[in-house]
Amino acid sequence: MRRLGARGQLLRQLVLALVGVFVIAPLWSLAYMAFDRSFLGRPTEFRLLPDEFSFELFGRVLDRAAQGVPFTTLLANTLVVAGGSALLALACGASMAYAFARMRFPGRRAGLFALLSGSLLPPIALVLPLYLILSVLGLRTTRLGLIVVYTAIALPFGVWNLRAAFQSVPREVEEAAAMDGAGFARTFVAITLPLAAPAIGLAAFVAFLGGYSEFALGWMFVDRADNVTLAMGLWNAITLAGADWNFMAAYALMMCAPVVAVFIALQRGLASGLLGGRIDV
Known part of the structure; x- marks a missing residue:
């Protein structure tokens, strides 16, 4: 690949800096509204x-309840739903991905493209059939119902990403384990999965993030206050707080903090999982 000259390097740095400003500016605006007790203006006003x-607003978030539910309960509900959907999507996605990567069976190619085609449909377009199915199963207002829905949404990406990772694992490694007496299950758990760890981490993080931040479907299904998640609680805070932008900014920062911390801690592994595999159909 031809290397950029001095002007090309400068142009690239300027473009990256401009993109960085557009990404950081909203977060900075959110931060100063959350930490500035005196700010009573509109969110269009920008201050450095x-x-x-003051940290007073964060204390108000912890003390104030959304629909009678404290912030800690909202956080616990969100972690249960997001974590449960991530684990279930990982368990189902890994087994499906390995079958698509290593096995040959009729309809394999069609199944892959059907899985991808399903992910192109906006989840909100399926709200009516999902509502009916969850109602029949008695799961509509439960956290388990949300876990099932978010798992289905996360599966396509997980299967495609993990399939690429499993394809990059040399067959010789698995064959050597089999020659040493390891069965299929032991080879899969002890050999294949560790070698695909970056892709597994990425699939789990994406599934967790989807369940952590999703609002529309949860708002449609859940009408029990004790099962409300953070995203739904933020909407309740907006409708109840009116123009209290400081409170909403502090709430949003506290909601984002766990995900940002996990991403910063795992960013190298996530990048490796995103770029390490190859896509062969």
Whole structure:
């Protein structure tokens, strides 16, 4: 690949800096509204630093309840739903991906493209059939119902990403384990899965993030206050707080903090999982 000259390097740095400004500016605006106790303006106003720095708003978020449910309960519900959907999507996706990567069976190619085609349909378009199915099963207002729905949404990406990772694992490694007496299950768990760890981490993180931040389907299905998640609680805070932008900013920061912390801790592995595999059909 031809290397960029000095002007090309400068242009690339300028473009990256411009993109960085557009990405960071909204987060910075959110931060100064959350830490500035004196800010009472509209969110279109931009300031570099808070006038009255304070953590008071974060205490208000912890003390104030959304629909009578405290923030800690909302966080627990969200972690249960997001974590459960990530684990279930990982378990189902890994087995499906390995079958698509290593086995040959009729309809394999059609099944892959059907799986991908299903992911192109917006989940909100399926709200009516999902509503009816969950109602019949008695899961509509439960956290288990949300876990099932979010698992189905996360499966296509997980299967495609893990399939590429499993294809990159040399068959010779699995054959050597089989010659040493390892069965299929032991080879899969002890050999194949560890070698595909970056892709597994990426699939789990994407599934977790989807369940953590999803709002529309949860709002349609859940009408029990004790099963409300953080995203739904933020909407309740908006409707109840009116123009209290400071409170909403502090709530949003506290909601984003766990996901951002996990991403920062795992960013190298996530990037490796995204770029390490190859896609062969």
